[in-house]
Every structure is written in structure tokens, then in C-alpha cells.
Amino acid sequence: MxxxxxxxxxxxxxxxxxxxxxxxxxxxxxxxxxxxxxxxxxxxxxxxxxxxxxxxxxxxxxxxxxxxxxxxxxxxxxxxxxxxxxxxxxxxxxxxxxxxxxxxxxxxxxxxxxxxxxxxxxxxxxxxxxxxxxxxLGAIDDVDDPEACDDVDDPEVVGLEDDQAKIIEQLKDRSISRCTVLSIVGTGGLGKTTLAQKVYNSDKLEGQFDCRAWQSISQTYNLNELLREILYKVKPQMKNKNPPVTDRDLSVKLKKYFLSGKRYLIILDDVWDIDLWEEMKRALPDMYNASRVIITTRMLDVAKAADCNTKPYQLRYLSDDEGLALLFKKAFQQHVQPEKYPTHLLDLAKRLTKKCGGLPLALIVLGGILTRRDRNYTAWNTLYETIDWHDKDGIHCSQVLARSYEDLPQHLKDCFLYFAAFPEDYEISGVHVTRMWMAEGFVPKNGAGTIEDRAEKCLEELVQRCLIQVTKKSWNGYCRYCSIHDLLRDLAIRKAKDENFFTVFLKENDVNNLAASKPCRAALQFCTPTEDGIYSENTRSLLCFGFGRISFNNSGFGLLNYSGFGLLQVLTLERVNMTTFTRRQWLKGLIHLRYLGLRDCFIPHDIFKQFSFPNLETIDLYRSKVDSAENTLDLCDVVIPTLRHVYANNYSEIHLPLEWDKHTNLQTIMDVAIHIESVVELGFCINLRKFGIIIVDKLDNGRAIKEWQNLKSVLKNTVQLVYLSIKTRRGFLPFGGTKELPCHEKIQKLNLKGKWERNICVPSVEMFPTNLTKLQLNYSGLQEDPMPILERLQSLRILHLNDGSYVGTKLICSTGGFPNLEKLKLYALHELHHWDIKEGAMPILHYIKIYYCKKLHVLPDLQKVQTLQELTVDDPSRELWEGMQMQGKDVHKIKHIPYVRIRDYDPQQEDEWD
Structure with a gap:
């Protein structure tokens, strides 16, 4: 404080x-x-x-x-x-x-x-x-700088191996033909979700079920949305069906057209409500083919109601020995054999373990605290004596979690409490939550690097302390998306309320108390309906989450009186039709606003004329549309000199005709639609680190070569560039390689979408940045095998050859090629029918995804890549699908891969349904 x-x-x-x-x-x-x-x-x-x-x-x-x-x-x-x-x-x-x-x-x-x-x-x-x-009051030890720790995306919780084996055996047992529901029951933090994930991803279930689906359930849910998500996971191509799937009789459709006749495995994670299960089971047919459902829940009565004839699987607490092993693993960031436990800490470690009561989450969080302590008796004993333990009804875990919060420096406390604003199971963008921290002033002003670098370090520290989980990493290893455990989220909400940091409105009628409660920060989640004209003049951050299938008019957020939020620093809106706002709702100027997030919104073209944002730093327009014929925002004479980050829309080509020469502080331009003649104006943005444009003009071959020269004149000034994305949906791509650019050695991610200029056809290795980490090619139209060139990129870790990037028939990966490649994706290479992998190629590759390559009938010799951990084949040809079955000709090539998944192939499924 x-x-x-x-x-x-x-x-x-x-x-x-x-x-x-x-x-x-x-x-x-x-x-x-x-x-x-x-x-x-x-x-x-x-x-x-x-x-x-x-x-x-x-x-x-x-x-x-x-x-x-x-x-x-x-x-x-x-x-x-x-x-x-x-x-x-x-x-x-x-x-x-x-x-x-x-x-x-x-x-x-x-x-x-x-x-x-x-x-x-x-x-x-x-x-x-x-x-x-x-x-x-009594002081505690000073906090040292954090040390590096393992990723916690999928924590290896000691003691779940036997549970996993038992559940898998139950699922494979076909002696009971009826559809059974197996409930995994336990208090928060026991590892229910972790165990269910281990079961779901086990290679021992490969081929046992015709289709599988995992669905997380929150305490606030929409039944039709849950059913729709399951439908999409069973049949992903339905997600893009036109007209889209409607709510009408959705449970009947799922049951009749997508699950009927199939042996399925459905996992429903974190079920709180008996009524939900009663509704959900109407969509799950029982064809007496040994289909299975797993639910995880904290409620024993929910488990018993789901299937009274199947005994719930109640998770046990870890034994003392298992807890001790987990504590040392987290504290030392590596597995420690019992004979190597440090004797001077062993007694204290046993006492700390016993205090955690065998709760894995408590042990993991406590281990995260210990990583920051000196490995001596005094430091560990001080921690033991200063924690207020209460071993009853899970309160002891809350004390551990609260202690991990108190152990944070003030700026990290603020960053952690910000997670209270996000709804349960919400996909939290690492980039955008750090931009909000910047707008709020939470990020330390002093330190190495830019303020963006320091903000990313704050997020990484929370991850290292096991308070936040990374769910997906970006190309540079940073957090792309993250989540927070339910218990930690509950802690954040409680602390945020106690400290008047954030007021979270969860119930539908709570939002109407907004003005009376005078919150410093407010998060509105599913707040519908809302009374007209609600506002709060004291609120500095307003986050409105209308995600899901909530219509614009019914979101309630459109009824707020935004002219009454004069002190806002952060404003995020989701699924709001801003064109319906009355003049009363507009504010003449938001001089304090630094972060403006408009996601899935319908935006008036003159929003920047009606509002004034003199200190704005970040604009996020993800998946939003503008009410103009050309989807263009009116930015004539609009100057925001403080602007640093602009995120536009890859889906609908939003035009942002800013006066680029007056926005020299810009570091990020992402997916901004632009006419090619305006490219030269971007040369004033010399501080760009991420540069992504969508060229809306149709360029012929000669024009593409000429415009690349103009684009190079812009890129010559951006010496700090690490990410470059050039896309066009019409004609040729203005790109001829980065060799002549000063940022040639700094660019780590390159995303190119559009047809290559004819004279290039097969690129040379010199065209690509020296230290390129991730490469995505789309619609390149390459006629010759690009692998002999791309496999020479020594730093390449991720390669996506997407739709139409290669139109040839063969791919050959040579011995010694792709020395550092970790992930490979082949998507919609429609002519590819042969893929050869030589011995010694891709020596550290661990992930392959093949999607919609219909002429690829045989897998390459994947047994030559012993490092493979995961293979996903989506929408394969009939021959490839048959070859990967139990007795197929490709089975010997994939036996060594722990996780193999085949999706979206069903020769009996009808394409049309009512």
C-alpha cells in the first residue's frame, strides 16, 4: 500500500x-x-x-x-x-x-x-x-529477487499416477455397456482438473472412443453455449457453418446428429449445479456402446445425482511422503530423490508439509514461496512461524494462498489483484493485461528496458510464484494467454474487495448499485439487465465483459452513462453497440484514459471525434467493426502523441488513417488495414517493435516489386523491429527479404500472407532474418519444395505452412535440417501427397499438426523423430485415417508418440442436418 x-x-x-x-x-x-x-x-x-x-x-x-x-x-x-x-x-x-x-x-x-x-x-x-x-507488529525477512522456476502449465502432481491408471481402466472396461458417469470429487486444490487432464490426454485411450470433448463449466454458465462448444469440439467444421448454429433445439441436434451411434468420452470440468447436469444429460444419448462421461466437482451431491449406480472417485489428500516430495520439487525446481533431501531442512520441510494437510495446491504455492528464500534453517523456520495456519474445511490452504499474496511487493500485489476483474474461465491475454497495468501506473518506473519490458517481467514473476498459470506461450516464449486457479481467483476477489481495490459485480442486479458503492475500479460480468443512466464519477477503471453469445442490445453495457466516468484510466467494453449511444452518454474528453479496449464492438466511425483521448497509450479493436462502408475510422486531424500500441482487426480490415508522422512513440501496429500509397508515412514511426499491416490494394507483379522498395524505406528506420507481418488478400505480396534492413538480425517472427512475386518463387535463405524464431506463410503459391531453404534457418523453432503456401506435391526434410525446430504445422496444402523425413532431420521436434491435407495418404517415417511428444491430424484423407487405426500401415510410425489425436474424420456423418 x-x-x-x-x-x-x-x-x-x-x-x-x-x-x-x-x-x-x-x-x-x-x-x-x-x-x-x-x-x-x-x-x-x-x-x-x-x-x-x-x-x-x-x-x-x-x-x-x-x-x-x-x-x-x-x-x-x-x-x-x-x-x-x-x-x-x-x-x-x-x-x-x-x-x-x-x-x-x-x-x-x-x-x-x-x-x-x-x-x-x-x-x-x-x-x-x-x-x-x-x-x-513484528517484521518478516526481506524478499529477494525471484529465481527461475519450472513452467506450471501442467504441474506434475505427485500421487496422481495411481488414480490416473484406475480411472483409465474403468473407462476402457466394456463389461458395462450403458453410458456411465464417473465423478472425480474433491475440494479445491486437490488436483481434480489435473487428474482429468492426464486421463483425457493419455495415449492409453487412443482408439477407445469415436469422439471426445472437454468442456470447462463455470459457476455462471449459459447452457446453450456449453452445448454449442461441445458440438464444435465433436465436429469443429460446424463452427464456421453458414448460417451459424442456432440455439433452437440444440440439445436435440447434438444428441441426434453428432453423438448418436458413437462411443464418446465427454469431460465436464468443475460442475457446481445439479440442475446443469439434468439439462446436459438430455444431449447425451445412451446407445449402450460403453460411452463415458467424467465430471469433476467439489460437491458430493452433484456426483451422486449424476450417476447413482457409479461410485464417485473421491480424491485423497497426499500422504506425508508424497507431500514432501512435491514440496521439495517445487522449492528446488527439480525432482529431488529422498536420499538427497537436505538434512538441515528435512525436519522443517516435514512440518511445513504436515501444515499443508496434503493439499497439492497449498504445497505448490508454498514451494513457490520457498524458491525465493535462502536454503537455510532460519529462512524456512521464519516462514513456518509467521504463517497463520488453521487446518479446518480448507481454511489452511486459504492461509497459504493469502501468505503468498502478502509476500509480494506492492506493485505485484496490485498486478495480482487485477485478475479479480476477469470472469471465471476467461481467456486472459498476457499482452493486454500488462498494458492495463501500465495504464494504471502499477509497473515500476525505474529499471532496465522499456516499461513494456518491465510489465512483462511483472507477469513472469507472478507465473514463477505459481500464482498465475500460463495456458499458451507466444512465439518468443512469453505468456500469450494465462489463467488463475479458482482458489487464487477467490483470494484475489476477496482481497480486492477488502482493500477497496476492485469491486466485482457478478449478479445481474448488482450493477445498479454502481453509483452508490463508489468503486475505485469496477468489473461488470454478465450484468444484465442494467438500468439506464448508471455511472460512477469516482471510478478509474471500468471493465465490462460481455463475452459469449450475448446480443449487443441486451448486454446492458450500452445503457451505462459513460459521460459520468470522467476519471477513467482503463476502459474495456465487449459486445457493445456503441453506435446506439445517445449524446448524453458521450464524454467530451477522457484526459486520464490510457487504455481503451473495444472487443467485438460496433463502433461509430467518428468515435475519436466525439471523444478526446489526449493521453491514450493503447487501443485494442480486436474483432470490432466500424459503421462505415469502408470500415474506416474518421481520424482526420486526430493526434494522440502518447499512443504506443494499436491493435486493429485481422478479420474485417479496420482502416486507421492516423497522421503517422505525429505518432512517433508507437511501438506496436498490429493488423492495421492500409492503402499502399500510405505506407511511406509510417517511416516516422521509428520506435516500432511489432509491425503488422494488411494491404487492401490489389497489386500486380510489377507493382508488388516497386512497393516493396517503398516499404523497405520505412523498415530501414525501425531498427528495433522484432515482429513483422505483411498481409494481402488481393494480388501479389510486396516482400523481397529483409537482408538489406538493419533489423535483419533482430526480427524473430515473420508472418507473410499473399502470393510471392513470380521471379522469387523459391526464396533463398538469405531473404529471411538471421535469428528468425517463427515463420508463417499463407497463400504464397510456392511451386518448388521450400524445405531445402527453410531447414537451413538455424534459429527457427516454429514453422507454419498454411493454406496455399505451397502448391507442389512433395516435401523432403533432409538429414541435419531444422536443427532447432520444435513445432511444425501443415495446413491445407491441397496438392501434397508425399512427405519424406530423412534420418537425423528435425532432431528436437516435439509437435506436429497436419490439417486438411486431403491428398496425403501416408505418414512420413515419424519413427525417425524420437523426440515427438504430440501428433494431431485433423480432417485426414480416408487412407490416412485407416492407416493410423489399430492395424493400419502407419501405426508403427507413431507408436513412440505419447499423444496422438485424429479428429474430424467420420465417413458415415452426413454433411446436412436440420
């Missing part, structure tokens, strides 16, 4: 630098507030280092938080007033001076008195420190 108060001091300092008469009228009060806040901040640094906080001290901290928010609101409102006066006329100083003289009594009685009251409250709060005996 000490660092949180620091942001208030910064606001005060900024105001004192204002050379206008309004400030002079209250300068004395502002300086006094600044002095009092410094005293409070010094005291808070001491309090933040204590661990034994009682209820009285906690209440005192809450009062400090409230007064800090109150100060920030006063100052932000004051700055708004200054900006309004400045905008009235170029001769604003004279007008403001007159205004002060006319309204001096108003300022004296208003702002002056408000500041005086704040000073009194600050003084009273500071004086109470003696009564609360804050100095005697």
Missing part, C-alpha cells in the same frame, strides 16, 4: 507544477497534503513489512486506502477543470485569471475546504499509529 500512496504524491507534484492561478489559490493546502501523505507513506512502508495484522490495523489500512482514493479524485477533478479552461480559448491564462477572481469564494469554500478536511483526516490517521502499536 505504501507504493500505492506514492501515486497520489505524483499527482500532487504534477498539480504543483501547474503555472495557473487556480493552483495558487490552494497551493498551501496542496503542499500540506503532500507533507502529510509523505508521513503516511513512510509509516506504510513499515506496516507493509509486518505480518501480524489484526482487524484494527486492517481497518486502519482501509481508511488510508479510502483517503488516498479521495485525494486522487479531488486532484483528477481539479486537473479536469484546468483542461476545460485551457480548451476554451488560446488565451486561456487571461480567462482563468478572471474566472478565479470571479469565483474565488467558490474555490475557497469548495476545493480549499475539501483539502483542509483531508489534511485533518491524514493527521488523525497518522497519530493513531501509537494507539495501534504498529511499530510492534
Amino acid at each position: 505504501a507504493e500505492a500512496v506514492a501515486s497520489v504524491l505524483e499527482k500532487l507534484a504534477v498539480v504543483l507544477l501547474e503555472k495557473v492561478q487556480e493552483v495558487q489559490a490552494v497551493r498551501g493546502q496542496i503542499e500540506q497534503v503532500q507533507k502529510e501523505v509523505r508521513l503516511i507513506q513512510a509509516l506504510l512502508r513499515d506496516v507493509d513489512s509486518k505480518c501480524n495484522r489484526n482487524n484494527v490495523v486492517t481497518e486502519w489500512l482501509n481508511q488510508v486506502s479510502e483517503i488516498a482514493n479521495r485525494i486522487a479524485t479531488v486532484i483528477d477533478t481539479f486537473q479536469d477543470k484546468i483542461e476545460e479552461n485551457r480548451a476554451e480559448s488560446s488565451n486561456w491564462v487571461r480567462k482563468i485569471t478572471k474566472a478565479v477572481k470571479r469565483n474565488y469564494k467558490k474555490y475557497k469554500l469548495g476545493l480549499h475546504d475539501e483539502l483542509e478536511n483531508i489534511i485533518e483526516e491524514l493527521n488523525r490517521l497518522y497519530q493513531r499509529r501509537t494507539d495501534l502499536r504498529i511499530e510492534d
